Each structure stands twice: as structure tokens, then as C-alpha cells.
Amino acid sequence: MDSEELLAFLSAVGHAQRIRIITELAPGQLYVSELARRLGVSRPLLYMHLERLEKAGLVVGRLELSDDGKALKYFELAPFDVRLNVDTILAAVRQDASDEAGQHSPEGS
Amino acid sequence: MDSEELLAFLSAVGHAQRIRIITELAPGQLYVSELARRLGVSRPLLYMHLERLEKAGLVVGRLELSDDGKALKYFELAPFDVRLNVDTILAAVRQDASDEAGQHSPEGS
DNA sequence: TTCATGTGTAAGTGGAGACTGACAGGTGTA
DNA sequence: TACACCTGTCAGTCTCCACTTACACATGAA
Numbered sequence: 001m002d003s004e005e006l007l008a009f010l011s012a013v014g015h016a017q018r019i020r021i022i023t024e025l026a027p028g029q030l031y032v033s034e035l036a037r038r039l040g041v042s043r044p045l046l047y048m049h050l051e052r053l054e055k056a057g058l059v060v061g062r063l064e065l066s067d068d069g070k071a072l073k074y075f076e077l078a079p080f081d082v083r084l085n086v087d088t089i090l091a092a093v094r095q096d097a098s099d100e101a102g103q104h105s106p107e108g109s
Numbered sequence: 110m111d112s113e114e115l116l117a118f119l120s121a122v123g124h125a126q127r128i129r130i131i132t133e134l135a136p137g138q139l140y141v142s143e144l145a146r147r148l149g150v151s152r153p154l155l156y157m158h159l160e161r162l163e164k165a166g167l168v169v170g171r172l173e174l175s176d177d178g179k180a181l182k183y184f185e186l187a188p189f190d191v192r193l194n195v196d197t198i199l200a201a202v203r204q205d206a207s208d209e210a211g212q213h214s215p216e217g218s
Numbered sequence: 219t220t221c222a223t224g225t226g227t228a229a230g231t232g233g234a235g236a237c238t239g240a241c242a243g244g245t246g247t248a
Numbered sequence: 249t250a251c252a253c254c255t256g257t258c259a260g261t262c263t264c265c266a267c268t269t270a271c272a273c274a275t276g277a278a
Contacts, residue, residue: 003128013193014119017266019112023202026195033224045267047226063225069275070224077195084122085190086135093132126236142254153257154237172255178245179254 001082002095005056009082012056017041018049022077025059029076050075110191111204114165118191121165126150127158131186134168138185159184 001009012018017039024030024038036046053059054075061075082088110118121127126148133139133147145155162168163184170184191197 003125007123007125007128010119010123013198014116014123015266016112016116019116019198019202022195022198026199031224032226042268043225044227044269048266066224068223068277071274073225079195081192081194083190083192086131086186086188089122089128089131090135093128124236140254141256151238152255153239156256157236175254177247177253180244182255 001092002099003092004096006082006089006092008056009058009080010084012052012058015049018053021046021049021053022058025075025077029074031064031072031074035075110201111208112201113205115191115198115201117165118167118189119193121161121167124158127162130155130158130162131167134184134186138183140173140181140183144184 013022020039021035024035030038032043032046032050036043039046050059050061054061057078058080059075060078061073064072064074066072122131129148130144133144139147141152141155141159145152148155159168159170163170166187167189168184169187170182173181173183175181
């Protein structure tokens, strides 16, 4: 994980509304409209937050057809576990240099 | 750690400039003007970032007198180690309820 | 055909926070 | 006195992002 990914991750979680989203999704998947109702949030706003969380890899969404033929966009938490201390931050910054050197073909890591 | 503290921590680290500050302070303490020069950042701006980092407990500053009588404000990293996954986030949110119940006299955790 | 449900996006507003420049004050040295 | 350092803060600008309103488009049921 380089510093860019780390930053995306941290700024995604570091927001009160998105913490609430994570809390709400913890028990299991929910579709967007239902989630918006529970949080008392407008749907477009929720989309923005979900998009941000998805880009950071915290959440995954998939379109599903319900029994009665309605398209429902379900979101669920993606497993993540990040440790945050001086060493892990420095490691992320150092990773940038490696990315630079390797260019294409990422190191996985 | 309740969700408010967690949020302060995450939004403090989740910023490119502040990551750079942490990187720069990792080898050892520095005083503000020197740090500003290294980062190529104005001093007032640096103060803002340092204040934010200090409030989140990532950094500590102290005023010191150099040998030649100049006052220097040194900052150094505070030790921190936070693990971030669904469980730790939920734990922070649950902590809010405990804070509410206990009111004053914090639980230290 | 109308209503209630859902997805998805475009366009605009408002406010917080990132950032700058300029100031006032202190010290030691030439 | 003047200069080169330092700390600390105020007042302003500007940019980003959180948020709203409104739209287009589907489906199934009354």
C-alpha cells in the first residue's frame, strides 16, 4: 500500500457519516434506498459517500434483481485490517519510491 | 477511544501534507521554522497542521531555549499505534454510548 | 395510467478548511 | 541601530467537498 492508497483509505474512514455507514453495514448488506432511509440521508449524498468508500476498498456494491423484478443496488463491507503507526506510514511513503522505480507491473505487496 | 477521538485521529493523518510532516519528524524533533523550510510551507499553515496533529495526539510540541537565547518551538512524534478494521470501528462507536452513560470521569480504556 | 418503489446523474449552493501575506514581538550579533 | 534569526496570530482568499433539489428512466401493483 503506497501513500496514495493509505490517504484514500484514511480520508474515507475519517468522516462521521461514513463511519455511520460502516456501522450500518456491519450486520449485513443493504441496498441504497434502504440505507438512505435508515441514516436519514439523501440518496445522491449517500451515493457520493459509497463511491468514496468503494474506491478506498472498504465497501463493495453489486446490482441485484429482487423477486419482484426491481433492480436493487446492494452494498456490503469489504474485509479490511490496517495498522496505523509511524512505521506503517513510513512504509507507505517508501512504497511510493518503489512504485516510481517499478512503474507499471505493481509489486502486489 | 470513542468515535470522536477516532475521527480526529483519522482526519488528522488523512492529509498529504500532514503525512509529510510525520515523515519529516520521524527521525527526530525539529523546530517549526526549520520544518517549514524543509517542507517548503508557510509557517502559519504549518502551525495549523501541527495544531491539528497535536490535538489528535500524534505530535507534541514544547518551547525550548537554545544556547544562544533564542526560543525554539520543537515538535516531535508521539507514539501511537491504532488498528483499523470493522471491529475496532464498531468498538469506538459503542464507546460513545458508554461515554454518554458514564458522563464525566472517563474510562481511560 | 397513475402511484409507489427503485437506480442513476446533473447542476447548483454553502461552508469548512487549506493556504497566503502581513503584522507585532522577542533575542543575539555586526 | 540595523540585521538575521525565531515565535505567534490576524485577516483575508480560494478551493474542495458535503449537501440539496431536480431530473430521466425503469419496474410492479392498484
